[in-house]
Amino acid sequence: MLTIKQITENTDAVIRGLEKKHFKNAKETIDQVIAFNDKRRSTQSILDNNLSEVNSISKSIGQLMKEGKKEEAETAKSRVAELKEVNKTLQTEMDQAAEDMQNLLYTIPNVPYNEVPEGVGAEDNVVEKMGGMETELPKDALPHWELTKKYDLIDFDLGVKITGAGFPVYKGKGAQLQRALINFFLDEARKAGYLEIMPPTVVNAASGYGTGQLPDKEGQMYHCEVDDLYLIPTAEVPVTNIYRDVILEEKQLPIKNCAYTQCFRREAGSYGKDVRGLNRLHEFSKVELVRIDKPEHSRQSHKEMLDHVEGLLQKLELPYRILRLCGGDMSFTAALCFDFEVYSEAQKRWLEVSSVSNFDTYQANRLKCRYRSGEKKTELCHTLNGSALALPRIVAALLENNQTPEGIRIPKALVPYTGFEMID
Structure with a gap:
């Protein structure tokens, strides 16, 4: 605010x-x-x-x-x-x-930083960097929704039976790959100095207002009306709200937290070929990074978070690009945001897998999250967060980009977590 x-x-x-x-x-x-x-x-x-x-x-x-x-x-x-x-x-x-x-x-969004480019939508975002390994696939390469069926990794129809569309069931090596990625992302975050948090996946309205998800203008949150609780769209909400109505000491900053949670989004209005398979789900897994920092250090924190996410994609051997979002494509609460996308060779399209944002004092003002400086006066903190990483599209890209005639190759960095080198 x-x-x-x-x-x-x-x-x-x-x-x-x-x-x-x-x-x-x-x-x-x-x-x-x-x-x-x-x-x-x-x-x-x-x-x-x-x-x-x-x-x-x-x-x-x-x-x-x-x-x-x-x-x-x-x-x-x-x-x-x-x-x-x-x-x-x-x-x-x-x-x-x-x-x-x-x-x-x-109802008023955050004000973007000066370096945010002008623009209306995704087509106006600026490509800051491209990296990763080029992928050469067999001529008969399959999209991930066909691969998951071929190797019995994910059952989308069973998810529809149990719950509805957008709630897949992971099976066998598909479930193992999911768990391996979660542990890999959490271990990498801990190595980078993040304290792991295991928060609730439902929050009260005060928490939703604190991080800017409420009022929910687009109707994307699942609301448990009897208890007036909300299913979280991201771990950003409960983790950042740890610091609601808190005055921190300057020496505590920057605070670095990470959390793995299930995430829930109604994705109202999403349909068509671009939402097939894992491309857009109502429930998915994600590891989130959250930082609370002093205003003068938040840009450095933002850069460190960007470097961390880029390092994950490099270790997963995926082709990626980093986008600086334009004003019209930024979230309601962000002052500066970079998106990471991985390239799906089988689908011939880029898939967003992370947004890393600096919110300046916008969330902190809602949260009343402050720190006490050396002169004993209190100031609003800066808050930042980023996905590191969201799993569905990472899984999709890993399956599609690593398919071979013998099966699906597992990146070297993941083998200690999966216990296998190939899905066959």
Whole structure:
């Protein structure tokens, strides 16, 4: 959530940033926030003056009674009663202005950094880097949904029977490969200094608001209405909320956490050939990295996270590219975001496998996540997160890009985790 200071001191820059994200009615919305804030402040000022007057008059009443000035004392009592009634109205007006402002702030996305390119959608993202090994496949190469059937690795039809479309059942070496990737990603994160967390996979509404998933404008979260709980779309939500309403000491930063969880997304409106097989699921596994940092160090943290994800893809021997997202393709909460995509040789398309984002103070302001600097004053932290990695499309690319006439080859880095070198 944008801070009032950010909006009032840099109004034009905030509006330009929101327009870069193609946020509709940016100027009108920001003007409305400022109007609510002005109403709240002016009402607070009147209320403070009235409270001061009430205190002053109240102190004088006893003295007037002692001096026998009963009529003046009664007049003073009447004035106090009158002010108290006025103050009730003022308090209601001030609370309403604050609530209206807060609700409006929840609907405003983060402001992108200057280096975020202009653009409307994915076609305007900038390719920063390409890497990995070129893949040569047999002429009769199969997409992963055919390979999983051929080698009995994943049963999509059984998932439909048990739950519905988008909830696959992993079997045999397919399940082993999934577990191997999870352990590989977690081990690599621990080697890089991340503390492993095993959080809940359902969260309350406060947690959803804290990281910006709520209000859920696109209806992508699964909501357990009876208990008012939400299935997490990513481990970012519970892990980042560990630091909600927390004041950290400067020496604790940067905090580095990692977590493996199941993730749940309704993916409303997704259909067609691009969502076949593992390309887009309602339930999937992911290892997430979360960092809490000081503002002056968050860009370095972001670079370290990018290097970490790139290293994973290199060890998996997958062809990849890194994209700097344009304003129109960034998430609601991000100030700067890079996507990693792996190339599926069998599908002849790029598959997104990670987004690594810096949220600046946007989430921290919602979370009230602060740190105490050397001068003992508190400041908002910066929060960052990234997938390291999301499994479905990694599995798809591994199966497709490593298929041979003898079977599917397992990358060397994974063999100690799978216990086998080939799926045949």
